[in-house]
Amino acid sequence: MIELHDLTKRYGKTLAVDRLSFQVPQGVVTGFLGPNGAGKSTTMRMILDLDRPTNGRVTIDGRRYGQLSEPLKYIGALLEAKSVHPGRTARDHLLWLAQSNRIPTRRVDEVLALVGLTPVARKRARGFSLGMGQRLGIASALLGDPEIVMFDEPVNGLDPEGILWIRNLMKRLATEGRTVFVSSHLMSEMAVTADHLVVIGRGRLLADLPMPEFIRRNSRSAVRMRTPHPERLLDALAGAGIRPEPGPGGSYEVVDGDLARLGDLAAAHGVVLHELSPQQASLEEAFLQMTADSVEYHAGDGPGRDAAGAPGVWGAGWTADGTRQSAAARQEEN
Amino acid sequence: MTSFPAILRSEWTKIRSVRSTVWTLALTFVVTVGIGALLSLLTNNNFTEFRRSDQSPFDATGTSFSGIMLGELAIIVFGVLAIGNEYSTGMIRVTLAAVPQRGTLLTGKATVLGAMALVVSVVTAFVTFFLGQALLGSHATGLGEPHVLRAVFGAALYLTLLCLFSAGVTTMLHNQTLALGVLVPFFFLLSPILSAVPKVKTLAHYFPDYAGSRMLLVYEQHGQPYGPWTGFVICLAWTLAALVGGALVLKSRDA
Numbered sequence: 001m002i003e004l005h006d007l008t009k010r011y012g013k014t015l016a017v018d019r020l021s022f023q024v025p026q027g028v029v030t031g032f033l034g035p036n037g038a039g040k041s042t043t044m045r046m047i048l049d050l051d052r053p054t055n056g057r058v059t060i061d062g063r064r065y066g067q068l069s070e071p072l073k074y075i076g077a078l079l080e081a082k083s084v085h086p087g088r089t090a091r092d093h094l095l096w097l098a099q100s101n102r103i104p105t106r107r108v109d110e111v112l113a114l115v116g117l118t119p120v121a122r123k124r125a126r127g128f129s130l131g132m133g134q135r136l137g138i139a140s141a142l143l144g145d146p147e148i149v150m151f152d153e154p155v156n157g158l159d160p161e162g163i164l165w166i167r168n169l170m171k172r173l174a175t176e177g178r179t180v181f182v183s184s185h186l187m188s189e190m191a192v193t194a195d196h197l198v199v200i201g202r203g204r205l206l207a208d209l210p211m212p213e214f215i216r217r218n219s220r221s222a223v224r225m226r227t228p229h230p231e232r233l234l235d236a237l238a239g240a241g242i243r244p245e246p247g248p249g250g251s252y253e254v255v256d257g258d259l260a261r262l263g264d265l266a267a268a269h270g271v272v273l274h275e276l277s278p279q280q281a282s283l284e285e286a287f288l289q290m291t292a293d294s295v296e297y298h299a300g301d302g303p304g305r306d307a308a309g310a311p312g313v314w315g316a317g318w319t320a321d322g323t324r325q326s327a328a329a330r331q332e333e334n
Numbered sequence: 335m336t337s338f339p340a341i342l343r344s345e346w347t348k349i350r351s352v353r354s355t356v357w358t359l360a361l362t363f364v365v366t367v368g369i370g371a372l373l374s375l376l377t378n379n380n381f382t383e384f385r386r387s388d389q390s391p392f393d394a395t396g397t398s399f400s401g402i403m404l405g406e407l408a409i410i411v412f413g414v415l416a417i418g419n420e421y422s423t424g425m426i427r428v429t430l431a432a433v434p435q436r437g438t439l440l441t442g443k444a445t446v447l448g449a450m451a452l453v454v455s456v457v458t459a460f461v462t463f464f465l466g467q468a469l470l471g472s473h474a475t476g477l478g479e480p481h482v483l484r485a486v487f488g489a490a491l492y493l494t495l496l497c498l499f500s501a502g503v504t505t506m507l508h509n510q511t512l513a514l515g516v517l518v519p520f521f522f523l524l525s526p527i528l529s530a531v532p533k534v535k536t537l538a539h540y541f542p543d544y545a546g547s548r549m550l551l552v553y554e555q556h557g558q559p560y561g562p563w564t565g566f567v568i569c570l571a572w573t574l575a576a577l578v579g580g581a582l583v584l585k586s587r588d589a
């Protein structure tokens with residue numbers, strides 16, 4: 001198990017990682033999510049003892065990485081694609097890696113077959129595509145048959161086939177009882193692969209919870225209603241015991257509302273509707289909302305996000321300790 | 335701890351599986367032997383002309399090693415590439431994740447690198463010597479003459495130490511291009527020029543290449559600050575300092 005205690009990394013004046021504490025649960029896929037520049041890669045490098053923490057510590061099965069003898073047998077990692085000498089063959093790359101940790105040579109050919117690189121095993125890495133480079137990186141991560149595997153943005157730049165392959169691989173590794181810790185800046189990617197979710201922004205922990213819990217909290221739906229006669233609509237709704245929330249552009253939204261029933265209700269009261277539409281908050285939006293305060297550079301302000309329908313984000317704003325920001329606070333942000 | 339023999343095997347695989355490192359070693363041999371042979375042949379054919387104004391005794395050993403100035407560049411590049419390509423490709427992170435004991439890792443690297451350089455250098459030195467002497471004809475010397483055997487082994491040690499020195503400097507700079515840009519001009523231009531400039535040369539005489547090249551001399555030279563063994567010790571000290579410096583940087587720095 002990977003455990004982080006108050007892990008902190010400072011580069012000059014910037015805090016890349018800020019008192020990060022969490023555990024990566026065993027035997028499941030844990031998604032490590034955060035916007036670009038949130039400190040995911042730095043955290044992963046500190047786990048491998050490549051970067052030294054300014055403060056705090058990381059342990060793997062209770063020990064520091066540097067204390068592991070033959071660490072590839074405990075934890076295999078894919079950091080960046082193409083950390084391979086272009087003039088070396090795929091097989092030789094895996095061979096030196098295997099020899100350094102006394103892993104039998106037979107295993108080199110096994111992992112080559114596993115990632116589908118056997119046909120190009122004796123080709124120099126120079127000619128490899130991004131996808132092949134990624135597969136080679138994954139082969140080296142699996143070389144020591146480790147209990148824990150760690151992938152940093154493994155699907156970046158891959159074609160759909162490659163993405164699907166990595167998704168299935170991660171799921172398979174978890175069903176084999178391995179711990180999979182994978183970083184991404186895409187919620188949509190994590191939603192389909194991760195069982196557990198750790199979200200960070202600006203180096204700080206924003207959420208640490210099981211994926212189903214995250215979905216349950218963040219995937220409520222609503223019905224949006226727009227009318228030239230708001231008073232009459234509000235009266236009609238109040239008469240039925242429904243309390244709408246104000247939506248964008250003078251519309252109203254009924255959380256968990258039933259489309260047909262609300263349409264009937266408006267008709268029964270003779271209220272003219274200009275819009276009656278179902279709204280689904282995507283997990284992506286929930287994630288954006290959660291990390292909105294912590295992204296380094298906004299791509300522009302409010303209007304762009306509103307146009308994309310961002311106001312329909314409900315239940316976002318979960319903080320690290322699981323408490324919920326008040327609706328009023330969120331309203332102010334908007 | 336990761337086993338040291340395992341590190342040696344792994345580093346050996348790394349070096350032999352890349353063409354550039356193998357080629358620079360081959361080039362060390364070809365250049366040193368080739369230029370030495372050419373100069374020996376020319377000297378033999380034009381002996382009286384070449385020696386007309388020279389009062390000092392003729393150094394047949396030194397003549398056969400005329401190519402070492404260029405040969406050393408090739409082995410310096412070998413030392414730089416063997417370490418530097420880890421940094422230029424980002425492979426250093428993969429290496430350190432596999433072997434997190436950084437001091438042991440560098441020791442293993444230097445051992446493999448040094449052993450390869452030594453084997454190639456010894457072969458190069460003896461082939462250079464025997465071929466050169468064969469081409470020098472009647473002016474040739476033999477291994478049995480005073481100091482000659484020491485000078486031939488000296489040439490091999492000189493090349494090996496410069497290679498390890500460069501490896502150490504590359505680890506300190508952790509950048510292949512920068513290391514080449516510093517080391518090649520230093521050994522090819524700066525050091526030879528400075529050691530000929532009055533006053534500055536007193537300092538330049540303690541540079542690793544000047545010190546190390548004293549090991550090749552068979553005859554005492556006028557104005558020479560120290561002998562071959564002191565030269566060896568100075569060159570060795572530079573090499574160890576560079577490697578220790580490299581280890582300190584490697585251990586303290588984020589990869």
